[in-house]
Amino acid sequence: MTPEQLANSYLAALWDGILPVNPIKFANAIGLQVIPEESLQGCNRSGEYREGVIAFNPGHHSNRTRFTVAHELGHHALQHGPSARETHSFGYSWKEQQANEFAASLIMPREAITQLLSEGVTNLNDMARSFGVSPRAMEIRLERLGYL
Numbered sequence: 001m002t003p004e005q006l007a008n009s010y011l012a013a014l015w016d017g018i019l020p021v022n023p024i025k026f027a028n029a030i031g032l033q034v035i036p037e038e039s040l041q042g043c044n045r046s047g048e049y050r051e052g053v054i055a056f057n058p059g060h061h062s063n064r065t066r067f068t069v070a071h072e073l074g075h076h077a078l079q080h081g082p083s084a085r086e087t088h089s090f091g092y093s094w095k096e097q098q099a100n101e102f103a104a105s106l107i108m109p110r111e112a113i114t115q116l117l118s119e120g121v122t123n124l125n126d127m128a129r130s131f132g133v134s135p136r137a138m139e140i141r142l143e144r145l146g147y148l
């Protein structure tokens with residue numbers, strides 16, 4: 001199963017259809033605790049993988065936190081294990097790419113993008129606002145789907 005297919009199975013089982021998608025609900029639904037971690041504020045890390053826990057940096061913008069939580073949820077859902085955390089410092093490892101693809105697919109569902117486009121929403125910033133993501137994250141997702 002690809003990360004997008006896995007994200008779609010989460011959406012099918014747990015999403016209420018409301019935008020923006022709240023990844024914390026998904027994490028809680030599979031028994032993960034999502035907690036703000038003050039100690040992350042001093043470094044520029046946005047999140048952390050621990051057994052049963054997703055810790056996020058409470059100093060970051062809600063858009064970034066949404067992506068971070070979805071990314072960490074991806075590591076759990078894809079069963080990357082504790083080593084997922086170590087790979088963060090290396091940037092584009094395979095596990096990082098997989099977690100990013102899961103996150104993008106979860107919080108910018110393909111069907112919701114198709115729906116917005118059919119309603120005539122084509123402005124990148126408007127679309128990013130609907131999904132609660134940065135314009136850059138939106139752009140990458142649209143590229144991946146072949147819309148840009």
Ligand SMILES: [Zn+2]
Pocket residue numbers: 071072075084088095096099
């Ligand atoms: Zn990661």
